[in-house]
Amino acid sequence: MKYIDNKRKLGCDVFAELNLIIQNSESNSENSQNILIKLTESLEKILNENLYQAKNDDITRQHGEILEKIISYAISISNLGFGDNYPIIFKLFNILIQIEHTIVQEHIESLWRIILMSRVESIDICIELLKRILEVYAKSCKMDLYIKSFLSVLSSQVK
Numbered sequence: 001m002k003y004i005d006n007k008r009k010l011g012c013d014v015f016a017e018l019n020l021i022i023q024n025s026e027s028n029s030e031n032s033q034n035i036l037i038k039l040t041e042s043l044e045k046i047l048n049e050n051l052y053q054a055k056n057d058d059i060t061r062q063h064g065e066i067l068e069k070i071i072s073y074a075i076s077i078s079n080l081g082f083g084d085n086y087p088i089i090f091k092l093f094n095i096l097i098q099i100e101h102t103i104v105q106e107h108i109e110s111l112w113r114i115i116l117m118s119r120v121e122s123i124d125i126c127i128e129l130l131k132r133i134l135e136v137y138a139k140s141c142k143m144d145l146y147i148k149s150f151l152s153v154l155s156s157q158v159k
Helices: 002-027 032-048 058-079 083-099 101-105 108-117 120-138 143-158
Strands: none
Touching: 002 032, 002 058, 032 058, 032 083, 058 083, 058 101, 058 108, 083 101, 083 108, 083 120, 101 108, 101 120, 108 120, 108 143, 120 143
16 A cells, blocks of 8 residues: 555655646756656656556546647647757647547647647658557547548648
């Protein structure tokens, strides 16, 4: 039981660090790529050490809110169109999908747009992300919705 408590505390510490990075990103002059790298490194720690525990409690809700903030930040940075950020944004989303795919699911149309806006230099990581999306969401009963949303975004990009 003590191991579980220590693991939950470590998870809370990492999520507190993520929250601090996001809060400081608004007032910090640090460039977006460095912030994305820090976020991705912390998310990798959460994934590798299995620190996110989906439970029906306040801690999980707080962690979910932090993950939502990270997604919003990544989407807003991608909308600026800086090509250098795409590989790290794809990596970040790849990790987020593995941590909690239901949170990313709510932003799937934005994610499709980011993928379609990507540049050739980020194609390898983009393909990794696409494979991850297919792996995760193929298990979902709503796979047709993901394909329809992708086709919708694709058709709006082509027009």
